[in-house]
Amino acid sequence: MPEGTGALREVLPKQGQLSVEDTAAMVLCKPKILPLKSVSLEKLEKLQRAALEAARPPEEAPPPSAGAAPPRP
Numbered sequence: 001m002p003e004g005t006g007a008l009r010e011v012l013p014k015q016g017q018l019s020v021e022d023t024a025a026m027v028l029c030k031p032k033i034l035p036l037k038s039v040s041l042e043k044l045e046k047l048q049r050a051a052l053e054a055a056r057p058p059e060e061a062p063p064p065s066a067g068a069a070p071p072r073p
Contacts, residue, residue: 012018
């Protein structure tokens with residue numbers, strides 16, 4: 001056998017029917033779970049919450065309780 005032609009040679013039938021079975025099979029892969037919110041949107045919401053907290057006036061100290069003695073002058 002000459003070099004480079006390969007070890008197998010093609011054989012076709014002289015009579016009868018030639019059939020080739022080529023069936024497509026479904027290949028299942030792991031589903032990809034997408035986030036409901038993008039990372040950019042979450043960062044933007046965090047910045048907005050921080051801006052609202054900074055714009056809010058500071059809370060004052062709670063008033064003294066009614067049972068406490070008044071401060072002395």
